[in-house]
Amino acid sequence: MARRNKRRLRLFPKQGYIMLLIGILLGFMIFLAVSAITSTGGGGGAGQEGLPSSITFDFMCTSEKQAWIEEVTPRFEQWFFERFNITVNVELDVRGSHDTVNQILWGAQPTAWSPASSLWIPYLNDEWLRAGGAQEIATDSTPLVLSPLVIAGWASFFEENNVTGFQDLYQLAMDGIDYKYGHPDPLLSNGGVMAEVLEFADALDKTPDQFVIDDFTDESARDFVRTIESKAVNYEKSTGFFG
Known part of the structure; x- marks a missing residue:
């Protein structure tokens, strides 16, 4: 009975914090998608010269983000279509951080890559150069959050x-x-x-x-x-x- 009265460890952030992360993610995804579209020749929606009627956004990320990214993805896709009249399909590839590095080294080409820590960026660049790359592959990144590593137990x-x-x-x-x-x-x-x-x-x-x-x-x-x-x-x- 005494164990039930113990204060439980909170493993998930409060709702407001999650919404902040969702907002940051949406802004990041919108920026990349709009950049990809406008670089092909203008803006204004499907049907105009040089613009596709649909695009696929390959997003390689780590598993701790999966649940809330999947939750907001349909809303993002709907918003994007209503705003630009272009269908966007977000394809998630969920893996561990080291596994994402291996996949990129083996030829995967995600539109965006989100490892669980910025320490993987210099590691990927170093391995890319070792594999014969002419220059660093990950040169533009923005850390979004600071998260603790904890020891959890009974x-x-x-x-x-x-x-x-x-x-x-x-x-x-x-x-x-x-x-x-x-x-x-x-x-x-x-x-x-x-x-x-x-x-x-x-x-x-x-x-x-x-x-x-x-x-x-x-x-x-x-x-x-x-x-x-x-x-x-x-x-x-x-x-x-x-x-």
């Missing part, structure tokens, strides 16, 4: 063991206290990469912007990360697919 377990960070999870593992740990696959997802980055940060008592290459070969830090990861029971493709 309140009773966290309170009993005073879990406030990765140092506590490491100590529990060293003390032989059993628990199950999970995060998205770092080979596919931003959430998985960021979880392991922050594990290293806790091990080294640094912030990620202070990292140097040698930090990731530091044996004590690697042992810290290995100990926590030994408790992992699940690696999903992306945050939105987890659970």
Whole structure:
């Protein structure tokens, strides 16, 4: 009974915050779509010379955005048709951040790309150049939101063991206290990469912007990360697919 009275962790932002994100997304999508149309020869709607009667907007994004993007997409498509007399079809390709990078490197050409973190932009550019690209592929981007990475779990377990960070999870593992740990696959997802980055940060008592290459070969830090990861029971493709 006492557990029911505990304050629950809020995993979703308030409605007003969601509407703010929706507004930003709509503005971003409208700008790209209008730019694509006007670059073909003028404006004013279908039927005019050089303008198509329909366009397809390929949007590659990550899974944590999927639900609310799908919710507003029909309204955007209707608004666009009423405003420009052009049918626009938004095609979502939902993946983990690392997977989106791989798809682009393998030839995918989305109209817009939205990874879960800006850290993937220099990574994509570097891999693109390594693969023989003549110049960086992602050169114009705008960060829309700042979002936290959190450790979530049963309140009773966290309170009993005073879990406030990765140092506590490491100590529990060293003390032989059993628990199950999970995060998205770092080979596919931003959430998985960021979880392991922050594990290293806790091990080294640094912030990620202070990292140097040698930090990731530091044996004590690697042992810290290995100990926590030994408790992992699940690696999903992306945050939105987890659970």
